[in-house]
Amino acid sequence: MATLEELRLQLDEIDDQLVKLYENRMQVCKEVGEFKVNSGRKVFDKLREREKLAAVSAKVSGDFNKKGIQELYEQLMSMSRKLQYQLLVEAGALGRLPFIEVDSLNKDKARVVFQGVEGAYGQAAMQHYFGENCNSFHVRTFRDAMEAIEEGSADYAVLPIENSSAGAVNEMYDLLVEFENYIVAETIIPITHTLSGLPGTNLDEIKRVYSKAEALMQTSRFLDEHSNWQQISVVNTAIAAKKILEDQDKTQAAVCSAYAAKVHGLSVLQDEINDEPNNSTRFIVVTNQKIFLQDASKISICFEVPHESGSLYRILSHFIYNDLNMTKIESRPMEGRNWEYRFFVDFEGNMADAAVKNAIRGLREEARNLKILGNY
Missing domain, CATH: 3.30.70.260 (ACT domain)
Incomplete structure (x- = not known):
């Protein structure tokens, strides 16, 4: 019986051959790629690859080896394609990339839309990126904002796409697929939630708490300490604050920002109620133009x-x-x-x-x- 060292030497000899064969194979793949560039042929030939996998699988015995040789050749063909894609790009065949590079966004003259009402976190994100005096208006839903951009009544929309504790804003991903609008920038702002209500309200008077679903999730530890409170989801944290003002009902409170509470004449009943003290939300800036900044x-x-x-x-x-x-x-x-x-x-x-x-x-x-x- 051969020793471990002798078996390893045999493997080294086989590997030396494999390395040389790999280089030979990639050289031929390069020549195939050059032929495809000159003849306008597609790199990816799915039928050819399936036939190749079936052919090499038939040349080995045992299920384990059949699976292994297929995986090996999938990788070899994948590397071959990537080499050929590189040749295509070098030849100037970039495919459809109709995005135009620009030096900057025209922030000063832009009309910007955000979702919610005055006092919304979306407004704060908009002002953080475009400045406090930007020309702006607000709409009720994310869809309304995307439609405003698509139809040209706004140049940009500032919309949330991800929160550091609650995760992705799923609706935004679906809307990015549905609409021909594009991301040109992002801005991240800290999210500090308060429990706010009508002036003079005591916590033991509260029966219902309104806020955006994500905000209720982000403050669940505090809210769950008050099991008798009914949690009710609305479109936006600032809309929740506005509802409390309009209803004039001390049994109701809102999870919202201190700014939204101030705008709508509410008192902060409990400050900084976030589960995660470093909570923040990433907002995207969206437009209907296919552009990207140099940097x-x-x-x-x-x-x-x-x-x-x-x-x-x-x-x-x-x-x-x-x-x-x-x-x-x-x-x-x-x-x-x-x-x-x-x-x-x-x-x-x-x-x-x-x-x-x-x-x-x-x-x-x-x-x-x-x-x-x-x-x-």
Whole structure:
């Protein structure tokens, strides 16, 4: 029986051969890529790859080896495609990337919309990015804001997409798919919730608490200490504050910002009731123009993949091979297709970068319904 050292030597000899064969294979793949560039052929040939996997699988014995050789060749063909995508990009075949690079956004003359009423966190985020004196108006829902941009009554909308403790604002992801609007910037503001009510209200008088669903979630520890309080969801924290003022009912209170309480003449009954003291919300700035700033450093995309084993893994490999740092991934169910999902990915980069162009070229060919949501 061979010793461990002798077996390892045998493996080293085999690996030396594999390395040489790998380099030979990639050289041939490069020549295939050059042929495709010159002839206008697509890189990704799904039927050819399926036939290849079936052929190599038939040449080995045993289920374990069949599965292993398929996985190995899936990786080899994936690396081949990425090399060929690079050749296409170098040849100037960038695919459809109709985004225009701009030096800056025209903040001074912009008309901006936010969701909610005066005192909403959306207003605070808008003022943080565009300034306190910006030309603005508010609408009732996120959809109303997206429609205002699409029809041109506003140049930009400032809308929440993620909270540090409550997570993603799912409705915004769905609306980004539905509307032809694009992210051009983001701003992050701290979220400090208060319990506010009519002046002179005592906590033991309260029976109902109104706020946005996410705000109720973000203050659940404090609210759960008062099990007799009914928690009622409304569209926006500032709308909750406005309702308390309008109803003039001391049995009602709102979870809202101190600014919203002040705007609507309420008293802060309990300050800083967040579960997480460092709570913050990320807001996106959306427009109907396909533009990106020169110094943009994050890209958001969405796509669908075949409902089969390994499909998401193969798509995400485009970020790995192009040394792109993926910072976030979310999934949302697809309407009318039970248990199938659309994926949303944020990654670092600028659309002028070669690595980004390579990745997007590959993603566009291999994913279903790829949409670039913005570079900001």
